[in-house]
């Protein structure tokens with residue numbers, strides 16, 4: 122009979138013991154948010170800053186309509202998706218180099234990518250994704266799995282995840298979880314934020330950042346099929 126009040130007291134004590142910093146609730150927890158559908162006219166007129174292996178890309182800072190925009194991860198995806206694009210996915214070292222060079226040459230502080238931790242509904246009971254920190258990361262733009270985060274990916278000469286961060290340990294480190302209980306479920310490329318050069322970090326998805334969009338073959342195909350006279 123004494124057990125319940127004790128549990129409640131302990132729980133209350135734990136809640137109040139949390140640090141006061143960063144206690145604003147993440148915006149990405151606001152309910153009723155969905156993926157946007159492509160808008161055919163926007164797809165036809167999408168920004169094409171550069172092209173690599175048949176895909177067009179743009180950095181939001183270089184497109185007038187988005188130049189000063191800082192948005193959370195889902196808003197960034199949805200802006201890209203209206204153009205038949207999605208957040209960038211760096212599947213190869215060459216493509217990654219291209220994005221790292223863009224960041225370096227333009228002094229970009231950080232960008233969102235489509236990298237995502239599979240920690241939502243549908244990811245349960247997937248033993249192939251455990252432990253999540255090593256095997257749970259994928260490119261949401263095309264749902265391809267990433268290499269295990271502690272290994273040099275096949276065909277690469279280095280591991281793009283940073284060797285350090287807020288907790289001074291290699292990424293992904295889910296550091297914000299210890300501060301305010303928010304999981305670092307989204308992947309951002311940070312430009313020397315931890316004196317670690319340009320590298321990959323797991324970051325909480327509510328942070329507001331500029332972004333890089335890349336053509337989505339899936340969305341372009343869909344819009345092409347439903348709008349046969351549209352030039353994409």
Ligand SMILES: [Ca+2]
Nearest residue numbers: 210211212216
């Ligand atoms: Ca790609």
Ligand SMILES: [Ca+2]
Nearest residue numbers: 294295296323
């Ligand atoms: Ca991190």
